[in-house]
Amino acid sequence: MLGLKIGIFTDSYRPYTSGVVRSIETFSEELQAQGHETYIFAPDYPKCEGNEHGVFRFSSIPAPTNSDFTLALPISFRLRPLLKKLDLDIIHVHSPFMLGRLGARWAKKLNLPLVFTFHTLYDQYVHYVPFGQNLTREITRKFCTDFCNNCDLVIVPTGVITGHLKSWGVASQIRVIPTGINLQNFRKDQKDWLQKKFNIDPANRIIMSVGRLGKEKNFSFIINSFKRIVNLFPDTRLILVGNGPEKEALVKQCINLGIADKVIFTGTLTGDETALAYNSAHIFAFASVTETQGLVIGEAKTAGLPVVAVRAFGVSEMVEDGIDGFLTDLNMDLFTDKIIYLLNNENVLRSMGRKAAINAEKISAHNCTNRLLDSYFGIMRNKDKKVSTSF
Numbered sequence: 001m002l003g004l005k006i007g008i009f010t011d012s013y014r015p016y017t018s019g020v021v022r023s024i025e026t027f028s029e030e031l032q033a034q035g036h037e038t039y040i041f042a043p044d045y046p047k048c049e050g051n052e053h054g055v056f057r058f059s060s061i062p063a064p065t066n067s068d069f070t071l072a073l074p075i076s077f078r079l080r081p082l083l084k085k086l087d088l089d090i091i092h093v094h095s096p097f098m099l100g101r102l103g104a105r106w107a108k109k110l111n112l113p114l115v116f117t118f119h120t121l122y123d124q125y126v127h128y129v130p131f132g133q134n135l136t137r138e139i140t141r142k143f144c145t146d147f148c149n150n151c152d153l154v155i156v157p158t159g160v161i162t163g164h165l166k167s168w169g170v171a172s173q174i175r176v177i178p179t180g181i182n183l184q185n186f187r188k189d190q191k192d193w194l195q196k197k198f199n200i201d202p203a204n205r206i207i208m209s210v211g212r213l214g215k216e217k218n219f220s221f222i223i224n225s226f227k228r229i230v231n232l233f234p235d236t237r238l239i240l241v242g243n244g245p246e247k248e249a250l251v252k253q254c255i256n257l258g259i260a261d262k263v264i265f266t267g268t269l270t271g272d273e274t275a276l277a278y279n280s281a282h283i284f285a286f287a288s289v290t291e292t293q294g295l296v297i298g299e300a301k302t303a304g305l306p307v308v309a310v311r312a313f314g315v316s317e318m319v320e321d322g323i324d325g326f327l328t329d330l331n332m333d334l335f336t337d338k339i340i341y342l343l344n345n346e347n348v349l350r351s352m353g354r355k356a357a358i359n360a361e362k363i364s365a366h367n368c369t370n371r372l373l374d375s376y377f378g379i380m381r382n383k384d385k386k387v388s389t390s391f
Contacts (some may be wrong), residue, residue, distance in 0.1 A: 003035040004376060007088040007112075009103030011095040013042035013055070016069060017242075017268055018212065019295045020094055020119045023157075023179035030180065030369040039086055041079075041099055043072035056082065058099065066245060074102040088112060090376055094119060096147035104150065113379040116151040118144075118161060121290050121313065145169050152379045155372070157293035158314035175375050179295050180368030181360060186275045186302040193276035194239060198264050204235050205343065208281035208305070210274065210296040211288065213244030213265075218287040218310070220246075220253060225285070225336040227257045233343050238263045241277055278303035282349065283342055286315065289330060294318045301325075302360040306352035308338045324356035 008028070012020050028038040043060040060070035083106055091107040092115040093100040100116070107114035148154045148170040156162055157178045165174060195202050207226065211217040219240060226238045240250070240263065247265060254260040269277060278284070284300035289312035297307055297318040307325030309315050319325040326338040342349045 003037060004089045005037045005086060007039050007091045009041045009093045009099045011072060011098050011100060015045055015047050022295055024094060026180055026182060026365050027369055027372060030365045043070045045070055072098050074098050096144050113152045115153045117155040119292055121292060141168050148172050153375055158317040160313055160316060161292050177371045178293055178363045178368055180363050180365030181298045181302050182365045183302050186278060186299050188276055188279040190276060191279055194280035200237055204237050206237050206239055206281040207283045207285050208239040209285045210241040213242050213246045213250060215246055216290045218289060219250055221287040222285050223253050225332055227259055228336050229339055230259055230262050241266045241269055241274060243268045278305060281305055283339060291315050298360055298363055301356035304353040304357040306342060306349055306356055320359060324352050324359050
């Protein structure tokens with residue numbers, strides 16, 4: 001079977017770090033390893049690497065609410081001849097906005113199957129809009145629903161998001177395909193990287209969380225929980241990996257709570273550094289209530305960390321409650337009690353960590369990519385399906 005040529009349109013890509021970027025990188029690497037070609041159409045950034053094979057950048061401007069993010073200008077006179085030269089088999093978009101809509105338009109023009117991965121609950125991010133949030137939420141849902149209904153296939157990373165989209169009125173075919181984990185990348189022999197990097201006493205136990213430091217990730221909740229934990233266990237440390245607009249406010253919160261010397265903000269780490277950090281920690285805590293999957297939970301489990309997380313949307317399918325971690329309601333006492341339970345029961349902590357590493361294999365990159373390819377070939381067999389005229 002000949003390899004596919006896949007055009008990937010995304011509004012975020014490296015050097016920006018996010019779950020979307022990680023997903024694109026993971027699937028692209030595995031697709032290429034299986035003999036397929038991927039061509040990525042993405043925004044430009046000030047610190048982009050030169051000579052990126054198979055990556056095509058669009059001129060961009062800084063996003064007003066996030067200086068690390070850029071907004072692509074979906075205009076390029078080189079795009080038409082380039083797409084004709086590439087002779088793509090399928091177009092896969094990772095956003096319903098800028099470059100995602102550009103990819104959708106070209107899928108229609110070239111009569112190619114169009115796949116959309118619904119990574120983000122965009123309606124849960126309206127707190128970045130200064131006014132009219134309820135109206136903005138409804139407009140966003142309608143916008144996303146219309147986009148989904150003009151795609152041949154919508155991919156969601158967890159089953160709970162399927163029901164969510166159907167409740168909005170999405171009628172297109174939906175398939176659950178999680179972002180896979182390159183297992184070998186997150187299993188490291190070195191178990192003291194954090195301790196050496198940040199001069200942490202090896203006797204201390206580390207609670208770790210990873211993500212963009214934005215309101216939607218709910219790090220403030222974790223910090224408040226840690227205040228109670230550290231009062232009971234002074235030998236614990238909280239490690240927060242990532243960067244974002246809420247960092248200054250979170251640092252101030254730690255100072256006000258009197259725990260600033262117990263909390264470490266690492267800033268942005270490379271992929272390998274993040275993997276080493278996972279392997280140096282003891283418990284993974286996650287309180288976001290906006291995740292379609294919670295990819296970092298899978299990474300933490302791969303490294304053998306038990307997870308304590310708030311039960312919300314996709315996260316509810318990433319943790320086997322009571323087996324490889326705990327799921328709780330968005331309740332400070334319940335969440336904190338589960339972490340305290342693990343700190344008080346070393347045998348349970350270790351047992352859950354072992355089960356986490358085993359269960360992570362269910363979403364290996366290889367297995368998830370095979371499911372993606374099966375979906376690609378399925379919609380290609382139905383190319384005579386009615387072509388959308390809405391983009």
